[in-house]
Amino acid sequence: MELLEIRQLTLHDESAFLAGLKEWEGEDTSWHTFTWKEGMPFGEHVVRLENDALGIGVKAGPVPHTMLYGFLDGQIVGRCSIRQELNERLLTNGGNIGYAVTPRFRKRGFGSQLFKTGLSYISELGRKKVLLTCAPSNTASVAMIEGNGGVMENEVFVEEDGEILRRYWIDLKSSSYH
Numbered sequence: 413m414e415l416l417e418i419r420q421l422t423l424h425d426e427s428a429f430l431a432g433l434k435e436w437e438g439e440d441t442s443w444h445t446f447t448w449k450e451g452m453p454f455g456e457h458v459v460r461l462e463n464d465a466l467g468i469g470v471k472a473g474p475v476p477h478t479m480l481y482g483f484l485d486g487q488i489v490g491r492c493s494i495r496q497e498l499n500e501r502l503l504t505n506g507g508n509i510g511y512a513v514t515p516r517f518r519k520r521g522f523g524s525q526l527f528k529t530g531l532s533y534i535s536e537l538g539r540k541k542v543l544l545t546c547a548p549s550n551t552a553s554v555a556m557i558e559g560n561g562g563v564m565e566n567e568v569f570v571e572e573d574g575e576i577l578r579r580y581w582i583d584l585k586s587s588s589y590h
């Protein structure tokens with residue numbers, strides 16, 4: 413199995429980050445980043461990500477958030493977005509962990525590596541369970557969540573997106589992520 417290096421961005425990752433962004437051209441760029449916007453100096457981007465992870469400057473509403481990127485031979489193949497806490501919105505739409513793999517790198521186990529790293533991260537924060545939300549039609553994500561012990565609580569209609577989402581919990585106490 414090819415192992416990813418999974419970590420936060422540093423100042424040295426600008427070209428890998430921009431090349432990774434290009435892979436998502438024509439698609440929703442939030443699959444690559446929530447933070448970087450056209451013209452933002454990369455150094456500012458890295459500092460913002462570091463602060464988000466530490467909860468520095470996080471106002472009421474958003475929660476401390478860590479973005480980890482998966483690197484293979486210096487290229488970014490995907491990311492895992494870790495919401496360290498749950499607010500009202502995340503409780504129905506988003507959950508603790510979001511993940512995406514660049515289309516050409518899919519089905520090689522990279523999504524699972526990112527996902528499991530997210531579970532370990534939440535476990536290390538002392539949390540006992542993790543919430544995942546996912547559209548029932550997203551077969552890849554459903555496979556990943558259910559394959560990692562996700563137990564569905566319910567399906568909810570999310571008005572802002574006009575779609576149904578499944579809500580799954582993974583119990584970290586009974587798993588190998590702690």
Ligand SMILES: CC(C)(COP(=O)(O)OP(=O)(O)OC[C@H]1O[C@@H](n2cnc3c(N)ncnc32)[C@H](O)[C@@H]1OP(=O)(O)O)[C@@H](O)C(=O)NCCC(=O)NCCS
Pocket residue numbers: 443510511512513514517518519520521522523524525545546547550551552553555556559
């Ligand atoms: C979901 C996603 C991250 C999976 O990434 P990936 O690197 O292809 O995943 P993996 O190769 O690790 O496969 C994980 C599991 O999903 C299964 N799987 C992957 N793609 C699949 C597909 N299209 N249909 C059915 N199952 C699929 C794999 O067989 C594997 O199951 P297994 O562990 O039982 O073998 C990727 O498809 C993606 O980025 N999708 C768009 C973003 C997204 O939807 N994110 C989740 C939002 S809830």
